[in-house]
Amino acid sequence: xxxxxxxxxxxxxxxxxxxxxxxxxxxxxxxxxxxxxxxxxxxxxxxxxxxxxxxxxxxxxxxxxxxxxxxxxxxxxxxxxxxxxxxxxxxxxxxxxxxxxxxxxxxxxxxxxxxxxxxxxxxxxxxxxxxxxxxxxxxxxxxxxxxxxxxxxx
Amino acid sequence: xxxxxxxxxxxxxxxxxxxxxxxxxxxxxxxxxxxxxxxxxxxxxxxxxxxxxxxxxxxxxxxxxxxxxxxxxxxxxxxxxxxxxxxxxxxxxxxxxxxxxxxxxxxxxxxxxxxxxxxxxxxxxxxxxxxxxxxxxxxxxxxxxxxxxxxxxxxxxxxxxxxxxxxxxxxxxxxxxxxxxxxxxxxxxxxxxxxxxxxxxxxxxxxxxxxxxxxxxxxxxx
Numbered sequence: 444x445x446x447x448x449x450x451x452x453x454x455x456x457x458x459x460x461x462x463x464x465x466x467x468x469x470x471x472x473x474x475x476x477x478x479x480x481x482x483x484x485x486x487x488x489x490x491x492x493x494x495x496x497x498x499x500x501x502x503x504x505x506x507x508x509x510x511x512x513x514x515x516x517x518x519x520x521x522x523x524x525x526x527x528x529x530x531x532x533x534x535x536x537x538x539x540x541x542x543x544x545x546x547x548x549x550x551x552x553x554x555x556x557x558x559x560x561x562x563x564x565x566x567x568x569x570x571x572x573x574x575x576x577x578x579x580x581x582x583x584x585x586x587x588x589x590x591x592x593x594x595x596x597x
Numbered sequence: 598x599x600x601x602x603x604x605x606x607x608x609x610x611x612x613x614x615x616x617x618x619x620x621x622x623x624x625x626x627x628x629x630x631x632x633x634x635x636x637x638x639x640x641x642x643x644x645x646x647x648x649x650x651x652x653x654x655x656x657x658x659x660x661x662x663x664x665x666x667x668x669x670x671x672x673x674x675x676x677x678x679x680x681x682x683x684x685x686x687x688x689x690x691x692x693x694x695x696x697x698x699x700x701x702x703x704x705x706x707x708x709x710x711x712x713x714x715x716x717x718x719x720x721x722x723x724x725x726x727x728x729x730x731x732x733x734x735x736x737x738x739x740x741x742x743x744x745x746x747x748x749x750x751x752x753x754x755x756x757x758x759x760x761x762x763x764x765x766x767x768x769x770x771x772x773x774x775x776x777x778x779x780x781x782x783x784x785x786x787x788x789x790x791x792x793x794x795x796x797x798x799x800x801x802x803x804x805x806x807x808x809x810x811x812x813x814x815x816x817x818x819x
Contacts, residue, residue, distance in 0.1 A: 469738045469740070472738070472740050472741065473621075475741060476621075476624045476625065476628055476741075478628075481624065484624060487620070488617060488620055488621065491616055491617050491620065492617060495616070495617060522687070523615065525716070526615055526617075526618065526716050526737065527615060527617045527618075529716060529737065529738050530615070530617050530618055530621055530737065530738045531617065532738075
């Protein structure tokens with residue numbers, strides 16, 4: 444049955460995302476909060492995260508491009524990005540932010556630039572994967588199935 | 598039937614400058630059957646709570662000592678009943694700590710329990726907040742299990758109401774009983790009428806729990 448196959452694919456894919464560290468238990472928490480009265484909760488939060496992150500990454504790029512780098516400002520942006528990625532369970536993005544803040548503290552421009560590059564990469568990766576996962580979910584729902592959930596990562 | 602519980606719903610004011618975190622905390626609180634209002638700053642929180650700073654008394658900064666009540670407008674009163682304030686620590690302008698302090702200094706706000714959230718695990722920060730009167734310090738990201746810890750704090754301050762209004766006690770007890778029964782049912786998964794929407798996953802797959810499309814444990818709907 445098609446729904447079965449879709450659900451298996453979905454579970455496999457989800458498991459992979461957790462194992463590779465793209466997502467952590469906080470993402471499972473988001474899924475737990477989704478129900479019939481809020482069927483799009485995960486999609487909504489993840490969309491906010493995408494918007495927020497793109498804005499922050501843009502601001503960071505501009506800030507690091509200045510003659511006189513304002514590390515306080517950069518730290519504030521990274522703090523925000525760290526917070527939002529942590530809130531949705533985007534673990535790898537969060538981890539780069541932690542390193543990023545350390546370079547800010549040290550006022551190390553090179554280090555910051557490297558982190559910016561890295562955080563952009565991690566962001567794009569998790570974005571791609573979350574979008575793929577959401578598409579799988581939508582297919583399951585369209586086929587009349589229920590979205591299975593991994594509880595081992597809660 | 599579930600709507601009867603709405604009378605006894607606790608109202609939580611959540612304060613956070615992050616939109617994502619506001620959305621998350623709102624969902625967490627609503628899932629736990631709380632009524633929620635979210636604001637994005639400490640000053641908006643105070644505004645919502647009905648706190649007004651009286652500008653006239655501001656001229657003597659030197660003599661502003663222990664009591665801030667002199668500077669609070671006589672028309673201060675709590676316009677909306679709030680049973681708990683949960684606030685982020687790191688916010689631009691007024692921090693969560695500043696908000697906590699202002700509330701504890703106010704004669705009519707100091708009895709509202711305050712919980713602080715922070716992404717940073719800084720012991721000195723935590724102690725400072727607890728010493729200032731915060732009930733609890735929660736590390737972000739906030740989870741359902743954290744929100745479950747909030748109810749006792751709200752019930753504690755409700756008890757003060759009960760003492761003052763004993764005739765309401767029985768009604769409140771019944772409503773709270775309904776709420777706690779539904780909540781304990783939420784943790785187990787019933788298998789009755791949702792078979793067409795839920796899938797059992799025991800055909801060779803690992804013991805993964807299926808998240809039901811229908812959550813028939815929804816007690817409240819705001």
